[in-house]
Amino acid sequence: xxxxxxxxxxxxxxxxxxxxxxxxxxxxxxxxxxxxxxxxxxxxxxxxxxxxxxxxxxxxxxxxxxxxxxxxxxxxxxxxxxxxxxxxxxxxxxxxxxxxxxxxxxxxxxxxxxxxxxxxxxxxxxxxxxxxxxxxxxxxxxxxxxxxxxxxxxxxxxxxxxxxxxxxxxxxxxxxxxxxxxxxxxxxxxxxxxxxxxxxxxxxxxxxxxxxxxxxxxxxxxxxxxxxxxxxxxxxxxxxxxxxxxxxxxxxxxxxxxxxxxxxxxxxxxxxxxxxxxxxxxxxxxxxxxxxxxxxxxxxxxxxxxxxxxxxxxxxxxxxxxxxxxxxxxxxxxxxxxxxxxxxxxxxxxxxxxxxxxxxxxxxxxxxxxxxxxxxxxxxxxxxxxxxxxxxxxxxxxxxxxxxxxxxxxxxxxxxxxxxxxxxxxxxxxxxxxxxxxxxxxxxxxxxxxxxxxxxxxxxxxxxxxxxxxxxxxxxxxxxxxxxxxxxxxxxxxxxxxxxxxxxxxxxxxxxxxxxxxxxxxxxxxxxxxxxxxxxxxxxxxxxxxxxxxxxxxxxxxxxxxxxxxxxxxxxxxxxxxxxxxxxxxxxxxxxxxxxxxxxxxxxxxxxxxxxxxxxxxxxxxxxxxxxxxxxxxxxxxxxxxxxxxxxxxxxxxxxxxxxxxxxxxxxxxxxxxxxxxxxxxxxxxxxxxxxxxxxxxxxxxxxxxxxxxxxxxxxxxxxxxxxxxxxxxxxxxxxxxxxxxxxxxxxxxxxxxxxxxxxxxxxxxxxxxxxxxxxxxxxxxxxxxxxxxxxxxxxxxxxxxxxxxxxxxxxxxxxxxxxxxxxxxxxxxxxxxxxxxxxxxxxxxxxxxxxxxxxxxxxxxxxxxxxxxxxxxxxxxxxxxxxxxxxxxxxxxxxxxxxxxxxxxxxxxxxxxxxxxxxxxxxxxxxxxxxxxxxxxxxxxxxxxxxxxxxx
Numbered sequence: 001x002x003x004x005x006x007x008x009x010x011x012x013x014x015x016x017x018x019x020x021x022x023x024x025x026x027x028x029x030x031x032x033x034x035x036x037x038x039x040x041x042x043x044x045x046x047x048x049x050x051x052x053x054x055x056x057x058x059x060x061x062x063x064x065x066x067x068x069x070x071x072x073x074x075x076x077x078x079x080x081x082x083x084x085x086x087x088x089x090x091x092x093x094x095x096x097x098x099x100x101x102x103x104x105x106x107x108x109x110x111x112x113x114x115x116x117x118x119x120x121x122x123x124x125x126x127x128x129x130x131x132x133x134x135x136x137x138x139x140x141x142x143x144x145x146x147x148x149x150x151x152x153x154x155x156x157x158x159x160x161x162x163x164x165x166x167x168x169x170x171x172x173x174x175x176x177x178x179x180x181x182x183x184x185x186x187x188x189x190x191x192x193x194x195x196x197x198x199x200x201x202x203x204x205x206x207x208x209x210x211x212x213x214x215x216x217x218x219x220x221x222x223x224x225x226x227x228x229x230x231x232x233x234x235x236x237x238x239x240x241x242x243x244x245x246x247x248x249x250x251x252x253x254x255x256x257x258x259x260x261x262x263x264x265x266x267x268x269x270x271x272x273x274x275x276x277x278x279x280x281x282x283x284x285x286x287x288x289x290x291x292x293x294x295x296x297x298x299x300x301x302x303x304x305x306x307x308x309x310x311x312x313x314x315x316x317x318x319x320x321x322x323x324x325x326x327x328x329x330x331x332x333x334x335x336x337x338x339x340x341x342x343x344x345x346x347x348x349x350x351x352x353x354x355x356x357x358x359x360x361x362x363x364x365x366x367x368x369x370x371x372x373x374x375x376x377x378x379x380x381x382x383x384x385x386x387x388x389x390x391x392x393x394x395x396x397x398x399x400x401x402x403x404x405x406x407x408x409x410x411x412x413x414x415x416x417x418x419x420x421x422x423x424x425x426x427x428x429x430x431x432x433x434x435x436x437x438x439x440x441x442x443x444x445x446x447x448x449x450x451x452x453x454x455x456x457x458x459x460x461x462x463x464x465x466x467x468x469x470x471x472x473x474x475x476x477x478x479x480x481x482x483x484x485x486x487x488x489x490x491x492x493x494x495x496x497x498x499x500x501x502x503x504x505x506x507x508x509x510x511x512x513x514x515x516x517x518x519x520x521x522x523x524x525x526x527x528x529x530x531x532x533x534x535x536x537x538x539x540x541x542x543x544x545x546x547x548x549x550x551x552x553x554x555x556x557x558x559x560x561x562x563x564x565x566x567x568x569x570x571x572x573x574x575x576x577x578x579x580x581x582x583x584x585x586x587x588x589x590x591x592x593x594x595x596x597x598x599x600x601x602x603x604x605x606x607x608x609x610x611x612x613x614x615x616x617x618x619x620x621x622x623x624x625x626x627x628x629x630x631x632x633x634x635x636x637x638x639x640x641x642x643x644x645x646x647x648x649x650x651x652x653x654x655x656x657x658x659x660x661x662x663x664x665x666x667x668x669x670x671x672x673x674x675x676x677x678x679x680x681x682x683x684x685x686x687x688x689x690x691x692x693x694x695x696x697x698x699x700x701x702x703x704x705x706x707x708x709x710x711x712x713x714x715x716x717x718x719x720x721x722x723x724x725x726x727x728x729x730x731x732x733x734x735x736x737x738x739x740x741x742x743x744x745x746x747x748x749x750x751x752x753x754x755x756x757x758x759x760x761x762x763x764x765x766x767x768x769x770x771x772x773x774x775x776x777x778x779x780x781x782x783x784x785x786x787x788x789x790x791x792x793x794x795x796x797x798x799x800x801x802x803x804x805x806x807x808x809x810x811x812x813x814x815x816x817x818x819x820x821x822x823x824x825x826x827x828x829x830x831x832x833x834x835x836x837x838x839x840x841x842x843x844x845x846x847x848x849x850x851x852x853x854x855x856x857x858x859x860x861x862x863x864x865x866x867x868x869x870x871x872x873x874x875x876x877x878x879x880x881x882x883x884x885x886x887x888x889x890x891x892x893x894x895x896x897x898x899x900x901x902x903x904x905x906x907x908x909x910x911x912x913x914x915x916x917x918x919x920x921x922x923x924x925x926x927x928x929x930x931x932x933x934x935x936x937x938x939x940x941x942x943x944x945x946x947x948x949x950x951x952x953x
Contacts, residue, residue, distance in 0.1 A: 005659065005769050009645075009652035011616025012576070015761045019133055027782055028138045030076045030507070037073035038514040039065060040491055040544065041139060042527070043147065045084035046121060047091045050131035052553040052561060052636060053520065055571035059624040059758075060550065060702055061518045062137050066757035067697055068515075069138075070786035076511055078494050079139035081128065083148045085439040085483050086182060086190070086371055092117050092438075110437045110478075117438050121146075131572060136617050136760045138782075143506070145494045147486045148440070151502060155493035156440045156486050157456050159538055164444075164454045168387050168537075169432070171444070171452060175296075175303040176431050178379035180321035181372040184435035185383055187484060189526045191376050193365045200362035201240050201347065202289070204232045204355045205249055208265035208274050215257060233258075233266060233277070234357060236288040238364050239298075240350070241343040243268070244323070244330055245314040246275055248294040250305065253279035255290050269355050270331060270346065278309055297380040315380045339377075384433035384442060384479070391533040392427040398532050398542065409532055409542055412700050413630045416521060416549040423525035430530075432485045439480030448472045488530035491543035512539065516546040516700075521632065524549065548700045550628065556637040564593060566600030569612075574641055577614030580605065612638070618759035619645035625758050626710075628702035647714060648762045651755075654718040655766045658744045659773075661729055665741055667775035672742035675735060677807075677846075678724035679743040680800035685716050686747055687792035693754055694789055702758075709755055717751055720808060727853045745773050750787050757786075806840075806875070807847050813873035814855040817882050820945075821871055821893070828858035829882050832867050836878030869953060890953060897950040904946060908939040 006013060022028065030036075039061050044054060061077065069075040089105070096103045096116065105113050129144065145152055163169040176185040207213075210231075217226035233249055249266050251258040264277045282305055283292055296306025297313040306313060314329050323342050325335040334342050350356040367376040398407075399421075402414030411417040433442060444454045445461040447470050455461035461474060486493070495512055496502030503509075513535075519528060528547055535543035554560055555567045562568065566587050573583065584604050588597040622644040627634045674680045689712040696705035721744075728740040749770050756763040760782075767781040776784075818825065831851070833844065844851075844860055851857045863881075869890065870881035884890060914920050914932050921929055 005656070007656070009649040009762070011618060011648070011761060012614060014765045015136075015575075015617055016134075018761055018764050019136065022138065022780065022782070023133070023141065025780070026142075027780060028077070028140045029142060030074045030140065032072060032074050034072040034074050036076070036507075036510045036515075037065075037068040038076040038078060038511040040494070040514050040517055041077060041079045042517075042519050042523075043080045043082040043145075043487065043490065044128050045087055046081045046125045046128075046146065047084050047087045048128050050128055050135070050571050052569055052571060054128070054132075055135060055620065056553045056624045056628070056634060057518050057520070057550060058132060058135055058137050059621045060548070060628060060700075062135075062139075062760075063621075063625060063702065063757040064516065064518075064697070065138055066760060066782065067786060069782060070753065070756065070784060071788075072785070074510070076143070076507070076514075077137075077139040078143065078145070078511075078514070079129070079132075079137070079141060080145035080147070080490075080494060081125070082483055082487060083146065083439060085434055085436045085480060086184065086186070088117060088120075089436055089438050090182075090371060092120050095120065105437075113437055134572060134575060134617065136621065138760070143494075147483065147490075147493075151496060151499070152486060152489075152493045153440055154499065155489050155497055156481060157443050158498045159485075159489055159534065160443055160481070161454055161456050162538065163386065168391070169384060170387065171382060171384050173380060173382050174385065174429070174431065175300055175378050175380055176383055177367070178319070178377045178381065179369040179372055179374060180317075180319065180377060181374045182369070182435075183319045185379075185381070185431055185433065185482075186369060186371075186376070187431075187482060187526065189523065190370050191367045192370050193367045195363050196366045198238055198362050198364045198366070199359050200236050200238055200288075201356060202234050202236050202358040203240065203243070203269065203350060204357055205235050205266040205269060205291075205293075206232045206355075207261075208267050211261075211264055213258075213260045217257070233261075233291045234289045235291050235293045237293055238362060239343070240346045241323075241339055242295045242298045242316060243293055243346065244271060244334065244342075245295045245297050245316040246293045247296060247306065247311040247314060248275050248278045248309065250278050250280050250283055250292050250294050251290060252283040252285045253281065255283070255285045257290060269353065270349055271329065273329065278305075278311075280305055280308070298378050300378050303378070303380075313380055317377060317379060319379075321377055383431045384444075384481075386430040386432055388427045388429050391537060392424045394536060395424045395529055395533040396421060398536055399547075407542075409544060410546050412546055412548045416524060416547070419521065419524050420529055424529060432482050433477075433479040434482045435478075436480050437478075439483065440486060442477040442479050442481060444477045445474040446477065447474060484526055484530065487527055488534045489538075491531055491535050492539050492541070497539065513542040514544045516548055517544045518548045518550065520552055521549050522552065546700075551630075551632045551634045553627075553634045553636050556635055558633060558635050563587075563591065564596065566596065566603060569636065569638070571620060573612050574615050574620050574638070575617050578612050580608060580611040583608060583611055613642075615641045615645045616648065616761070618648050618762045621760075622647065622706060622710075622758050625702040626706040628706075630701075647710060648759065650714055650718050651762060651766065654722055655748060655770065657722055658748050659769060661725075662741045662745055662773055665738070665773070667773060668742040668745060669775035672746050673739050674743055674797070675739040676728050677800040677803050678721060678728070679740060680797035681724075681804035682717065682721040682743065682747050683792070683795065684797040684801040685712060686750055686787070687789065687795060690750075690754065690787040690792065691789040693787070706758065709758070713751055713755065717747060721747070723854055724804070724807075724850070727850050730853075731849075745770060749774055749776075753781060753784050754787055756781050756784075803843060803846070806843050807850060809875045810847075810851060810880070811855050813875055813880055814851075814857065814882070817871040817873055817880075821882075821884070821888055823887050825856065827887070828856045829887065831855075831857045831860045832863050832870065832881040832883065833860065834863050834867070834879045834881075836876070840876065840878045884953070894950065894953050897946055897953065901943065901946050901950060904939060904943045908936070908943055911936040911939055 041061065065075050065077045093105050108116060129141070160169060177188065177191050179186050212229050212231040215228055215230045216224060219225050235249060237243065246268050261277050265274045266277060268275050282301065283290065294302045294305055294311060296303045296311050297315045314327065316324055316330060317339060318324055321339045323334045323337045324330060334345060337345060347356060368374060369376050399409040399411060399417060401411050401417035404410035411420065443456060444452055445458060446452060447465065451470055453461040453464045453474065455464055458474065458476070465474060491514060492508065492512055495508040496506040497508060517528065531543040535541055559565060559567060568587065570586070584601045587600050587604055591597055619641050623641045626640065627636065672679065674683055689708055692708045693705055696708065725740050725744055728736045731737065749767065752763040752767045752770065764781045823829065848860060851860065867881040868883050868885065870883045873880040911932060915936060
């Protein structure tokens with residue numbers, strides 16, 4: 001417990017201190033003998049720094065862990081990081097270049113470069129884990145796993161060898177996404193396709209063997225629009241350089257224009273090769289001429305066509321995207337050209353031969369590597385693959401939506417099961433090899449004749465070679481496995497698999513399957529599905545019971561946060577604050593398009609003229625939880641963080657009030673006796689919000705959880721109960737005062753526990769002050785039992801709750817009258833009442849003193865006839881009147897209201913006029929029209945309220 005309690009909320013004064021205490025005490029490790037509850041942290045890249053997506057998902061995971069830890073579960077948040085093959089190689093290569101010593105990846109060689117990577121990992125590789133601590137993440141850092149650790153690496157080798165022995169992993173030649181700068185295969189997730197301006201070229205492909213046909217075109221009604229004899233086909237393409245690898249021209253089997261060409265051939269321009277005209281349902285008859293070129297080695301759809309029709313595959317590009325030099329199918333003068341240089345040469349030659357019929361602008365989706373920004377090539381190469389047909393079918397059996405059966409992974413929200421099923425229903429074999437040095441080297445060794453021997457180490461490979469009769473030299477495959485392969489083993493490699501001793505030590509039986517995976521929808525197939533399939537195949541277990549799928553964090557306007565747009569927010573800048581110049585420098589450094597720097601700097605200075613103030617970790621966490629609805633997109637607005645910092649401040653000040661009013665009182669253990677109606681009401685509300693919190697945690701509705709806790713803390717406890725407690729605290733009934741003090745402390749302590757999973761720092765700091773006054777010794781709020789609905793079993797304060805809701809309505813009505821009339825809160829007023837029922841009369845008598853204290857009412861009188869000039873309100877059937885005499889100058893008030901009515905009427909007329917204009921409604925942006933409708937509703941409401949107030953005068 002801290003010896004002094006600060007007068008104001010300043011998160012910088014205690015957040016880091018508290019985290020250090022938690023971690024050093026071992027509070028994050030699994031403890032106790034309760035049921036197991038565990039979460040796998042999706043391992044962030046070791047090269048990474050904390051971004052808003054991390055902050056969002058880590059908040060939700062930590063909230064679940066803290067909640068279940070307080071519920072008595074034996075909790076494990078398994079943390080760790082991914083070795084990030086491509087990203088790490090790029091970071092270390094850039095560092096070498098900056099050092100200026102002339103060292104490069106290639107000059108160091110494989111072993112030397114990997115040594116440099118490990119050096120970098122030791123110095124900078126734990127950045128993101130340090131940042132997670134600043135967010136309050138209560139993961140068990142003593143168990144953190146790096147995917148290149150010995151245990152994780154052993155799991156990767158074991159999985160590869162077993163699956164190869166089962167025929168599930170094989171080496172073959174297939175089409176992959178190829179980055180010609182990195183010179184490696186990459187996954188679909190690392191390819192970003194964006195619309196760009198290009199061209200569509202129409203090329204004449206002459207028919208072979210002197211053949212011709214009658215070409216007929218018809219319009220949509222079937223009327224003939226063209227008839228001519230042709231000895232060629234017209235093919236449209238956006239990538240003319242790849243035509244050097246064409247192995248067919250293709251039409252739809254039911255296209256009448258080309259029915260006569262069954263079995264025909266065309267002469268491939270510029271090459272002299274004959275290629276067949278084939279038919280396939282894949283062709284869209286209405287696109288272009290209805291004829292497409294087939295280049296199986298350079299297009300994924302064409303590859304599938306080539307497989308169906310047994311077409312040859314001609315690779316026209318090298319690993320660095322130049323035209324190949326050693327293939328006689330490629331004309332000599334194109335060989336060695338860069339792909340875009342070759343494009344210009346091909347177009348020039350087609351023009352010279354009269355074969356280029358048309359070139360027109362065309363919008364097309366261009367695939368670019370997310371690391372290099374270079375255009376990705378579909379490229380035919382030898383790689384290692386996982387056979388997915390059987391695994392995919394099993395994967396479909398293992399998962400369900402909101403109605404998932406026992407033994408199935410449950411997707412939440414349930415609609416995401418459709419994304420999972422769609423991908424598994426159309427699954428292709430998985431390319432798992434990468435042409436890198438950093439990563440898990442493929443455990444395969446080659447003989448001098450290309451023989452392949454897979455083993456857990458070279459000794460095992462040697463033994464297999466000997467058994468096969470091969471005694472020559474062996475050389476290990478130079479490729480590594482893609483990081484998604486090791487990540488697919490994450491649920492059980494982190495628990496010691498396949499080593500029995502390590503499995504027992506790390507709780508394999510206890511924590512597999514884990515309880516829930518919290519992840520984004522963008523990696524359902526890249527990671528989630530693969531964990532489900534490989535966990536089942538290699539361990540016979542599900543990897544997790546639930547998958548809670550979150551949306552993606554975007555900026556306040558719904559735009560994706562990206563460096564190029566200059567709209568990235570660093571979570572640590574929100575927590576600790578950042579000066580404007582530093583923020584501008586951060587946003588404009590290292591841009592791929594430096595010319596954008598000025599525009600980004602200008603926008604940043606406009607949006608954050610004073611930089612970003614420090615909000616603290618709790619305000620950011622509460623914001624993230626409040627935004628965690630079931631949608632695809634999370635629009636992050638910094639104004640929300642400011643509001644939740646105010647919430648933390650409100651909680652701080654309410655705690656100071658409670659502590660000041662319980663100073664010197666004897667410790668009050670257990671539940672309070674609750675002698676007064678306000679106490680009984682707040683305990684009833686505590687029971688209700690506890691049940692709500694339980695339900696929202698169970699359904700992963702963090703938005704509703706945040707909302708109900710915010711409402712209870714701010715409105716019901718800090719505002720109403722603190723106010724309703726004052727008459728008892730300041731009254732002459734000693735027992736009521738003592739009971740109220742106990743209830744204040746008890747409800748505050750339970751409220752801090754309710755909030756702790758979302759706002760761990762401020763709740764711990766406040767709890768350390770509150771707990772001793774309830775006789776709770778030492779320790780941490782994390783060790784306290786989370787409030788449960790059964791804690792309040794048998795409690796029935798419904799009558800008191802109804803009474804207090806009536807009292808709140810009375811006080812609110814009277815305060816609203818004061819506000820409308822501009823009467824000072826300190827000035828006492830008379831209250832006249834009429835109507836109502838017997839309950840109203842009884843309550844007036846019972847709460848006369850509270851109404852006097854809280855609403856500054858100096859007398860309450862029942863009347864039968866019409867009241868004098870008064871401001872009126874209605875509570876149920878009870879009419880309230882506050883006489884105006886002595887409160888306001890009636891003539892001046894009438895004049896003021898008349899003037900205000902005239903002003904508001906003018907604004908109302910303007911708004912009505914705009915919306916009555918068809919031109920405005922039709923041409924103005926939808927958002928502007930909607931804003932005007934909102935203005936009209938506001939002006940209307942204001943006018944009605946003023947008119948009613950004027951009528952009373």
